[in-house]
Each structure stands twice: as C-alpha cells, then as structure tokens.
Amino acid sequence: MVGWVLCLALLAGCGGGPDGNEYVDYDGTTLVVEGTEYARENTMDPPGTFLPGRVVVQPEEGKLDDAVALIKRYGLTLEGRSAEGWLLAKAPDGFEMQWAAALQAKLGGRSFATNDSAQSPTPIVAAAAAGGDAPVAEESVPADEPSASDVRRIAIERYERIEQAGGLPMTLTATGQPLLLHAKVFDARKESCRRLPGAKPGEWECEAELMMGLCNGDCDPADEEPLPKGERVAIRWDPAQRGFALDD
Incomplete structure (x- = not known):
C-alpha cells in the first residue's frame, strides 16, 4: 500500500x-x-x-x-x-x-x-517498554494484493513444480490418446488480482499473461518458441515465509 x-x-x-x-x-x-x-x-x-x-x-x-x-x-x-x-x-x-x-x-x-x-486493519502489537521499539506482529496479513513480482515468481514456480513431478499427464477427449505435456514459463506479467467470495484474508486469485514453451513427450520445453497464454493463479499469504506463496 x-x-x-x-x-x-x-x-x-x-x-x-x-x-x-x-x-x-x-x-x-x-x-x-x-x-x-x-x-x-x-x-x-x-x-x-x-x-x-x-x-x-x-x-x-x-x-x-x-x-x-x-x-x-x-x-x-x-x-x-x-x-x-x-x-x-x-x-x-x-x-x-x-x-x-x-x-x-x-x-x-x-x-x-x-x-x-x-x-478493521491487520493486527497491531502494543509498544515495548518506554523508549524501545515496538515488536513486529508475526501473524499480520497485509491488505495489499500480491505485487507484479509476486505473481511472476509464483506463476513460474507453479510450472517448475509440475516439471519436477514429471510433467502434466493429459488425455485427448475425442480419441483417448494419452499425452505428457512439458512446460516452461519464460516470463509472466500480472494483469489483475481479486478476492473470491468466501476467501480468507491474504487469499487472492490473480490473472497473468504467461510466455510459455510447451511440448509433448520426450522433449525440452526450453527449446520451444515462447507463446502467450492467459492463466489464473491462486495465491495466499504464508506467515511462515512472511510473503505470498502458491495456494496448493
């Protein structure tokens, strides 16, 4: 803010x-x-x-x-x-x-x-002894939405996790043919963020435009030409990291 x-x-x-x-x-x-x-x-x-x-x-x-x-x-x-x-x-x-x-x-x-x-705002802690600095609120949740750098980092991390798990298995609806997609996000740009109905403090759904390389089978998505792809990313505030993280 x-x-x-x-x-x-x-x-x-x-x-x-x-x-x-x-x-x-x-x-x-x-x-x-x-x-x-x-x-x-x-x-x-x-x-x-x-x-x-x-x-x-x-x-x-x-x-x-x-x-x-x-x-x-x-x-x-x-x-x-x-x-x-x-x-x-x-x-x-x-x-x-x-x-x-x-x-x-x-x-x-x-x-x-x-x-x-x-x-009411996120919790504020009482001041320490006179003349000392006030302690920091450990569990406070910021009112601000995730920044552009947060959305970029988390969108890239999401696909890195998929690759570490071996790719994204899919099946063609018409033929039943299995596919194993591999993806690499070269860049991600935040478009907007919003709170969904019923969301807890610190939970956001953000829209981003990804520049992504995508291929099927035994391939390296880093060798593919990046193409634009719109995507929604679920993000939450993680008190342990004191920052925004992917909402698994």
Whole structure:
C-alpha cells in the first residue's frame, strides 16, 4: 500500500478525556488541528460496531518519520507498529474518525476510515517498554494484493513444480490418446488480482499473461518458441515465509 495514507479505528481501550495543546483543540465533537476543523460524521451504525480508542496510520513511502512527528506534535501517543509499517496512535474516544481525516490531510495521499469491525486493519502489537521499539506482529496479513513480482515468481514456480513431478499427464477427449505435456514459463506479467467470495484474508486469485514453451513427450520445453497464454493463479499469504506463496 505504498503511496497511500490509510487511517482506521482499531478496537482498544482509551483512558482520559480530550486534552488539546497549542496545535490542537477539541470543540464539542469537532477536532480543530492548526485552525482546521474536522467534524464528527454522523453514522447509522448499530450498537456494538463502533471501535473506539485508536487510530491506525500507514504513511506514504518516505513519510514514516513525518507521521511519527505529527503524532507526537498533536499530543497523541505512538503505541506500536506492524511489519507492514502501520503506526498505532492513541486518540480520545469519539475522535478516531476526525483524527483519521486530520492525519490524512497533513500527510497527503488517500485515506480510508471506518468504525466497522469487519473492516478493521491487520493486527497491531502494543509498544515495548518506554523508549524501545515496538515488536513486529508475526501473524499480520497485509491488505495489499500480491505485487507484479509476486505473481511472476509464483506463476513460474507453479510450472517448475509440475516439471519436477514429471510433467502434466493429459488425455485427448475425442480419441483417448494419452499425452505428457512439458512446460516452461519464460516470463509472466500480472494483469489483475481479486478476492473470491468466501476467501480468507491474504487469499487472492490473480490473472497473468504467461510466455510459455510447451511440448509433448520426450522433449525440452526450453527449446520451444515462447507463446502467450492467459492463466489464473491462486495465491495466499504464508506467515511462515512472511510473503505470498502458491495456494496448493
């Protein structure tokens, strides 16, 4: 999610009432940051879906230090971070959405704020002892779809596994004649990725255009002329590898 500023409310407790400083004022339900007002949005959320107490920020690339400085400048408390660069800031109850909008405006890029638990971000761990670095969330699943390099690597790996298993046995439907296909992917280009209905976090189906050599029988597909072939590739996030892998 490089190039985005992403702010969401995260379930956690928050003590004390709103306290401003020389840059911040709390006027009723309106947040005022350096003279700019950020009003509380009216929502129709049913009881129990509001997630009070924290704001999560993912700065644009190169703006991590700016984000940390703003959090401290405005009197918020930096409490933790995730492996993907999310920053967890403590905010007064009832001002999560306003702070999401304010930090996005200051940092630039696009933002998204929610009080719906179904759209809450990947887990953020609490900070370590004062003055220390926050530990990294081991099991966090990134919200980003697989990158072009991920799709290329996994598409090539898929056919390498088939070759290591001896090829791809097939049967001609009309004649019943058996075939043993061998394939080599010379290159793969990501076209798009999407989440399928019912998919778990980190599971994607990506479409790619492969440049592939294909032959039958006792042959070397690397000697064949590469031809284009469209293909769908199932990909999942592997916590053990801390990266995307082929969904077997």
